[in-house]
Amino acid sequence: MASTLKVGIFIYAGADIMDFSGPVEVYSTRPPPGTPQVFSVETFAHTNPVGGGDSAALVYVPGASFAEVEQRLGTYDILVVPGAHPDVLAKFITSEEGRATLALLRRFAALPPREEARWRILQSVCSGSVILGAAGVLAGRRATTHHTCYDMLKEYADGAAGGDSGISVVKKRWVDGGETEAGVRIVNAGGVSSGIDASLWIAEMVGGEEVFRFTEKIMEFERRGEGQAWGFAPV
Template structure:
């Protein structure tokens, strides 16, 4: 009998729910996978989409992760200054087979000191700030650096999860999960990245300026605490 694989995912207020639920949908279709949603307390946590998700376990009672996943969202920058969150991420990362993030969840890993010297990616609007935390920023949907796997913005989480499924279970199992989800994106516009032909460059610039102004001070404080 195959031993269960424990996927431990951080949940926090103002999480971008698809960062979390996209990969969880993939994980739920993998044999022997057990998912745990972790927060300070077992009480509803409001997502950035306006609805709540209930954690399954507290930090204190969480099992050791085989796969640790940190999603992103506006709230990721709040928990970068939550010592209990960062301690939990460090402890879990020390025993995990894979340490992973989606979107701006990479900044939580960075604030925990786990990105220094590693290749990583995140949402395009905040991408340049990864360097402040000692990471080597890479523009890609999924970036693998040994046991560290980071996904880009939001929908990249599904790509990341399928890549990880292939790593853990083999390509056939990952392909089966993709088919069951009918994951075959055909977006109506070429506007899924800053380089798309339907993208307004002014919107890209405004998004990066907004991210820099609201988030860079938090990222720099995290870097200072780590002595970078």
């Protein structure tokens, strides 16, 4: 890989903590000694701080504002979208901030990879794929989500398409949904901790096996395979 990949991790009030902190841990782990840095991580949000009130378990100060990321969207190689409780998602998606987020995701999915990076990836974790579905970027693709949200994902993807979106919701630990016409790869992780597995798979895909194995060892986390969805035997 010729260039460090810039990772933007979106956070919002009510988002599941492990949905975004798991990928943050993977992408911010230093590579083996003497190996170039693979990822550079930055969180961003509509508000500063994020949390408080009903979302006071942890209060976060994002690294960048949503407006700043909008302005320099083409400099990001990976965007990560976490999920939340279905009630939180339904309220967020229909809000002004939610509509702006859907527009950002559509723009990102249409941006070709930077030549020096060679990769551009849109990644969701858990029910974060419902946000991608609402943005219309999962039409005609295989996708997964938290096991309680399979029907919700189909509903929102179809709603964005104005009919049958052609989405295939599968019971997987994580799913590589293929590339958009612009060459943006879409990856969905299943529920919560699956975001770590998907992020480690991406780390191997773009950084190589040595980086993946080193990160897995430092985290003391054994990556599970794509077929190991929650509550289902491996396939």
